Structures are given as structure tokens and as C-alpha cells.
Amino acid sequence: MLDPKKLEDLAKQIADAVPPGVRNMAEGAEGKIKQILQSQLSKLDLVTREEFDIQSQVLIRTREKLDAMEARIVQLEAKAAETTKPE
Incomplete structure (x- = not known):
């Protein structure tokens, strides 16, 4: 949980201020x-x-994966649009 050393230092600072x-x-x-x-x-x-x-x-890695997936979706949508174009 909390660093006992930091807590002890804080308690000492408060006690010293008295x-x-x-x-x-x-x-x-x-x-x-x-x-x-x-x-x-x-x-x-x-x-x-x-x-x-x-x-x-973890959040940074998740953001990177999300960005990659978004880019992949854009590519797939573009490819799907090309294949469904009437000639």
C-alpha cells in the first residue's frame, strides 16, 4: 500500500512543525x-x-493495439469498397 518510510517521514515533519x-x-x-x-x-x-x-x-499498449485495429479497419473498408464498385 503506502511506503512506510514516506509515511514515517511525513509524521516526523508534522511532529517537527509542532x-x-x-x-x-x-x-x-x-x-x-x-x-x-x-x-x-x-x-x-x-x-x-x-x-x-x-x-x-497497460493503457499505452492497449492504445497502440486500438490504433492498429482502427488502421486495419480503414484498410479493410477501403478494400471492400473497391471490390463492390460497379464497373
């Missing part, structure tokens, strides 16, 4: 922020970068 006095009072805030982020992000319908890249490649 003023020092508040940070001292809220011991373990980074862990709690990480836990909340994981909980909320898991509710979202997200895909990993790897899954996105794979689907992008």
Missing part, C-alpha cells in the same frame, strides 16, 4: 500522528506508484 513546548508535553506525538495518518490514508482508495505505472503501461 512548537517545542507543545512537543515536550505531547511525548510520542510522532507515533500518534503516524498512527492517525495510517488510519486516515487507509480509508482512501489509493494505488501505489508501482500499480499506477503498470496500469499506465
